[in-house]
Amino acid sequence: MCYEIKEGIVAAMTTATTASAASPPSSASAAAPRPRGRLDWRLRFAALSLVWGFSFLLIKVGTDGYAPFQVTLGRLVFGTAVLAVAMALKRERLPRGVRTWGHLAVAAFLLNALPFSLFAYSELTIPSTLAGICNATSPLWGMALSMVALSEDRPTRVRVAGLGIGFLGVLTVLGAWEGFHGLDAMGTAMALLASLSYPIGWIYVRRTLAGSGESHLSLTGAQLLLATVQLAVVTPLFTSVPSRLPVLPLLAIVALGALGTGFAVLVQYGLVAEVGPTTAQMVTYFIPVIATAAGVAVLGESLRWSTPVGAVVVLLGAALTQVRRKGA
Structure with missing residues (x-):
């Protein structure tokens, strides 16, 4: 399962792809080659890692000049604009149906x-390094929640470990x-709650929107719009209207939305289609x-020894939660 894919519908697509890959493929589907992008997938993988990794730095820079809600609004505006252009180029339409839009509104709240x-x-009160590491706990929250909310997710000893x-x-x-000396409790709690919100939203999307028949690009575009x-x-x-417009924080917000979200x-999308969800x-x-x-x-944020050591342990645990039974 991929809990770190932050736009929700992509996560549902990834899970659906995983499920279909576990089923015996027909001869036609087995022979069908995966689509290849113009740029080698490893370069796109590296670009995606950099963009999402730098997102926490961009948030920090953005909040130096603007209120947090303004940073988030700007991020969503520019991210939605990128997807709107992509939808126009591919001649995609927004989804139809009041029920679909209702589910998308909930997904938009939980995932964005x-x-x-x-x-x-x-x-505002914790380093971007700590926020990035808190974000890495999403698979852990997701594993714990899926054992309760998803009947097909049976825990194994390895995953529980x-x-x-x-x-x-x-x-x-x-x-x-x-x-917890030296940590801002409220800021850390908010970062961990944000990480918890992703798997909650993913489970909701999986239960309500997976297999809806709409294209993933259309659903994600609508979700970001909402x-x-x-x-x-x-x-x-x-918030109040800013009395001035600091340029560097504004550029950070533009980059955060256009690159980190759109x-x-x-x-x-391209990576999942070409190399599969696991990779x-x-x-x-x-x-x-x-x-x-x-x-x-x-x-220039400070770094205690416990931060990188703990981050490695978090990532090891997250990796183990993704291990499935053979043939599952």
């Missing part, structure tokens, strides 16, 4: 509006033996590494 806002608020190891890594990152509307309603209630989704989801394990390196090298 809520976690994006929580990460933006969290980075991965869950325990992963949360031990979280405690290491937070320095639990020191009483998230943009949600933030457009909320933002004026909690472009990243399109690249992820594509490996990008998950590079994001906290890049986020940490970017925060330290570019922003």
